[in-house]
Amino acid sequence: MGTTRTLAQLCTEIDFSGLSHEVVDRVAYLCVDFFGVAIRGAATESARCVQRAMAEVYDSSPKDMPVVGTDMQLNPSAAALTVGTAAHSLELDDVVNEASLHPGVAVFPAALCAAWMAKKDGQDLTAAVVAGYEVMVRLGKAVDPKAHYSQGFHPTGTCGTFGAAVAAAKVMGLDSEGITNALGIAGSQAAGSMEFLAAGAYTKRLHAGWAAMSGLNAALLAKQGFTGPDTILEGRHGFLHAYTTSPVPEYLLKDWGMRFEVLNTSIKPHACCRYKQSAIDGILYLKQKHSLAPEDIEEMRIGILEAGFSLVADPLETKQDPHSIVDAQFSMPFGAAVAIVKGRASLSEYTEKNLQDTQVKELMTKVHCVRDKALEADFPRKWPASVVIRTKDGQELTTWVDTPKGDPDNPLSWDELISKFNELSADYYAEEDKAGKVSRLQGLSDEQPDIDHLLKILSHRSSP
Structure with a gap:
């Protein structure tokens, strides 16, 4: 056969x-x-x-x-x-x-x-x-x-x-x-x-x-x-x-x-290409640990996997100047800059407004991506990234993210996933209705009427 x-x-x-x-x-x-x-x-x-x-x-x-x-x-x-x-x-x-x-x-x-x-x-x-x-x-x-x-x-x-x-x-x-x-x-x-x-x-x-x-x-x-x-x-x-x-x-x-x-299967916490997400985790970690502000940063050097380099890092001049949300989703410089400026890289950060934000635009020019052979050792099983941030006062801050948030080895909890669902559905469901919708999905395999019934419940808009 x-x-x-x-x-x-x-x-x-x-x-x-x-x-x-x-x-x-x-x-x-x-x-x-x-x-x-x-x-x-x-x-x-x-x-x-x-x-x-x-x-x-x-x-x-x-x-x-x-x-x-x-x-x-x-x-x-x-x-x-x-x-x-x-x-x-x-x-x-x-x-x-x-x-x-x-x-x-x-x-x-x-x-x-x-x-x-x-x-x-x-x-x-x-x-x-x-x-x-x-x-x-x-x-x-x-x-x-x-x-x-x-x-x-x-x-x-x-x-x-x-x-x-x-x-x-x-x-x-x-x-x-x-x-x-x-x-x-x-x-x-x-x-x-x-x-x-x-x-x-x-x-x-x-x-x-x-x-x-x-x-x-x-x-x-x-x-x-x-x-x-x-x-x-x-x-x-x-x-x-x-x-x-x-x-x-x-x-x-x-x-x-x-x-x-x-x-x-992994779940994404950041609204962008997965090849950027380990790096964003690392940038957010360094920002929080060292209380970094945009004006503190002289340069960011980010190690990117070879398989994702052409998607999010190359050509550099294009990635440092995204013109659309799609461009931004596949720009490591934008993801790095918006993470520092806004402290997040979720859906609310990937906006036309942030594409024009002066701090974001300036910081993108300080982001440089590099190929790092050490990252390839366990690829594709693992998608790591390295981050080096050099500050204007001479510090060199480094981190390595082996497993990005959302991977099976570093998963979002059910509560974190439900928070993601609630944020995404905020304009579609009233706050008091969200728990019931999630409960229906959590009980997907329980005895219940056919999928038509489930879709009708989930398609009932109750925006606040």
Whole structure:
């Protein structure tokens, strides 16, 4: 049996009854995070562009599914595109270091839309999410993130299409043959160009929504008997040959079931590219420890991982002068400067106003990023950063962050995650309603009505 067929068969064997409490709890945890970023992301201009486009194509009907974060109701395919794009618009969505991708924004929309269509419950959704994350993350590792990036591909968009297809296919109850076909169909839709970096375009945000929609459509086609190549991953023209120069195919099946990838998923506390977050943790630590003010700083030198250098550090003159929020999300100089000036690097700091802040602009010119071979020792398992701040009075302050906040080895607690959800949903839910919404998501796998009921509760706006 080939790799694609074997992977499909293994996915059929993931069943809710066999999942540990730790895994079930983790899916609920990731679900709370997903809904928080999706709700707030729906208010961004990039998400509203997608909403307006879908409104032109589709008539909103009470028979359609509610689109969380909006007042819209759309057919499932359009909903997957809309919600996935919104959830990836803030750079606050979950991430897996070793695969360098964001699984939640592709897998959850596809699984939720499929569950709405099939009238499935939270237990079915939980098993599907576990399978979707497993395939997406393993593919991310197998294409070698650094090589995949160097080819110009964004792994959330490419690998995400396969993860979304598996999640949707499992919710629909497809057998091994059906999941194999869904994977084969997904392979002809896997896309995501890194050229968004050239001009701070919105297209990166679309990658997640497109992956969710494409994966859902792949599963729907497979359900109706449409076929896809059963060697889409390993074949001569398959994904692992066409999308990377250094495939590592053993990652697809290695140690299957030993530790599900949902447990290896990180949550972001800062609203920017994950390659910046260890450095921001270190900068905030030094700022607090030494009571640093912007005027104290002569220079900041930040060690960045090679795989992320072209994303957040190069070319320096561009990164020191971001012109859009997307530019800022991928600018280490902006992240460093705003952390010193504002004492945070959350969503409220990544704003047009701060792009023009004189202190931030001046401090960005003092930020220099360097490649540091010592950082590479445990990559991609760990994403460390080094920080050296030289002050005007001659001090040299240093720190090394091995594990950024939000990683599985340094996680956000449930209380910290709920605080993140509450902040993100502040304009959508009244304060007194937030606890009830979170409770519904925490009890995702408890006995409850189908996902349609859950989505209606979460889509009920009660803004203060």
